[in-house]
Amino acid sequence: MSAATDFDVIPVHVLTGFLGSGKTSLLSRLLASEAFGDTAVLVNEFGEVGLDHLLLGEVAPDTLLLDSGCVCCTIRGELADALRDLFSRRQRGELPAFRRVVLETTGLAEPAPILATLAADPVIRHHFRLGGVVTVVDALNALETHRHEPVWAEQLSAADQLVLTKTDLVPAARAQQVRAQLAALNPLAPVTEACDDVLPIDEILPPARVADGRLRPVTARKAFYPAGASKAAGGHRSGGHLAETASFCLEFDRQIDWTAFGLWLSLLLNRHGRNILRVKGLLHIEGSATPVAIQGVQHVVHPPTHLSAWPDDERRSRLVFITRGLDARTIEHSCAVFLRCLPV
Ligand SMILES: Nc1nc2c(ncn2[C@@H]2O[C@H](COP(=O)(O)OP(=O)(O)OP(=O)(O)O)[C@@H](O)[C@H]2O)c(=O)[nH]1
Structure with missing residues (x-):
C-alpha cells in the first residue's frame, strides 16, 4: 500500500487564539511528545517578519511559514496552495508521510473563513478534512481582550476544544471567572489547562474526532455569541477586521x-x-x-x-x-x- 493510501484523508487541526495567548508554546509541547510525530505544521503570522517558525525549529524543522498576512482573509489562497503543495510533496516522497496537519493561525484570524477554505476547494476536500478547532485562551488577558477585540469571541465560538493558558499567572478566583466566561460563551467545548504538568493530548485532539473520515460541514457548527458581540462586529466582512x-x-x-x-x-x-x-x-x-x-x-x-x-x-x-x-x-x-x- 502506498503512503498516500495508508489513511484516506488527513486531518487538519486549526490552532487559534488571540495574539500571545500561547499557541506556539502549546504547539511546541505537543510536537515534542511522541504521540505527535508525523505532523506537518503550517504557521501563519501577522507580521512583517515571522519568528514562530524559528522558535518552533527545534521540534518541527520542516515547519512551513505562510506569507505575511492573515490567513482568514488576505492569504486564504495561499493556505489552499500550501495544503495542495504539502500533499503533492508527500506523494512524491519529498516529505515524510505525515498523518496530520496543524495550522497555527495568526492571533487576529477569524476561524470561519479558514474552515470555509478547507471545505470549498475540491482538491483539499478530497485529501484533507477538518480535525477540529483548538482555541487557546490566555487567562491573564481574556477578560480585557473580550471587551476590546471582537475576533476573540469568534475564535472562542468556533472551538471544539479550549485550552486555558497562564492560569499560573492569575489568582484562582480570576481563573475561575475566565472559566465561567468560557462556559457561557461556548458551553460545548471542553476546557483543558495548559499549565498542568502533563498535557492531556487526547483531550486536546480526541481520537474520536478524527475518525469519521469526512470534512465536517462548517455550517453544522453552532456559534455562541455574547450579547452585543455579533459576527458583524468582527468587522471582517466590511474590511475592518485588520483596520488600523x-x-x-x-x-x-x-x-x-x-x-x-x-x-x-x-x-x-x-x-x-x-x-x-x-x-x-x-x-x-x-x-x-x-x-x-x-x-x-x-x-x-x-x-x-x-x-x-x-x-x-x-x-x-x-x-x-x-x-x-x-x-x-x-x-x-x-x-x-x-x-x-x-x-x-
Ligand atoms: N506563565 C505562562 N506563560 C505562558 C503560558 N503559555 C504561554 N506563555 C508565554 O506567553 C508568551 C506568548 O506565548 P506564545 O506561545 O508565543 O503565544 P502565541 O499565541 O503563539 O503568540 P502569537 O503567535 O504572536 O499570537 C510566551 O512568553 C510564553 O512563554 C502559560 O501557560 N503560563
Whole structure:
C-alpha cells in the first residue's frame, strides 16, 4: 500500500487564539511528545517578519511559514496552495508521510473563513478534512481582550476544544471567572489547562474526532455569541477586521544592552500596552553568543528565554510589533533614544 493510501484523508487541526495567548508554546509541547510525530505544521503570522517558525525549529524543522498576512482573509489562497503543495510533496516522497496537519493561525484570524477554505476547494476536500478547532485562551488577558477585540469571541465560538493558558499567572478566583466566561460563551467545548504538568493530548485532539473520515460541514457548527458581540462586529466582512492594525519589524546590527532594553520595553508596554497587541523578538545581547527570545502581550512582558543557538544565519536583533493606532516611527524613535543605538 502506498503512503498516500495508508489513511484516506488527513486531518487538519486549526490552532487559534488571540495574539500571545500561547499557541506556539502549546504547539511546541505537543510536537515534542511522541504521540505527535508525523505532523506537518503550517504557521501563519501577522507580521512583517515571522519568528514562530524559528522558535518552533527545534521540534518541527520542516515547519512551513505562510506569507505575511492573515490567513482568514488576505492569504486564504495561499493556505489552499500550501495544503495542495504539502500533499503533492508527500506523494512524491519529498516529505515524510505525515498523518496530520496543524495550522497555527495568526492571533487576529477569524476561524470561519479558514474552515470555509478547507471545505470549498475540491482538491483539499478530497485529501484533507477538518480535525477540529483548538482555541487557546490566555487567562491573564481574556477578560480585557473580550471587551476590546471582537475576533476573540469568534475564535472562542468556533472551538471544539479550549485550552486555558497562564492560569499560573492569575489568582484562582480570576481563573475561575475566565472559566465561567468560557462556559457561557461556548458551553460545548471542553476546557483543558495548559499549565498542568502533563498535557492531556487526547483531550486536546480526541481520537474520536478524527475518525469519521469526512470534512465536517462548517455550517453544522453552532456559534455562541455574547450579547452585543455579533459576527458583524468582527468587522471582517466590511474590511475592518485588520483596520488600523499594523505590523513592523525593528532590526539592530549592534548588540543590545539588556538592562536598557528591558527597562525600555517595560515602560513602553506600561504606557502603550493597549495599542501594542504583541511584541516578540530575538535579541543579540552584549556579551552573549546566543540569542534571547523576548515576548510581550499587551501590558505584560513574559520572562525572556535564552536560546541555545541562533535559529538561522542572521545575527541581527529582530523585534516584531503588532500595533493598533500606534505608528512604527513613534516606537522606533523611542527605542533609538533609549538605547542610543539608532539614528534619532
Ligand atoms: N506563565 C505562562 N506563560 C505562558 C503560558 N503559555 C504561554 N506563555 C508565554 O506567553 C508568551 C506568548 O506565548 P506564545 O506561545 O508565543 O503565544 P502565541 O499565541 O503563539 O503568540 P502569537 O503567535 O504572536 O499570537 C510566551 O512568553 C510564553 O512563554 C502559560 O501557560 N503560563
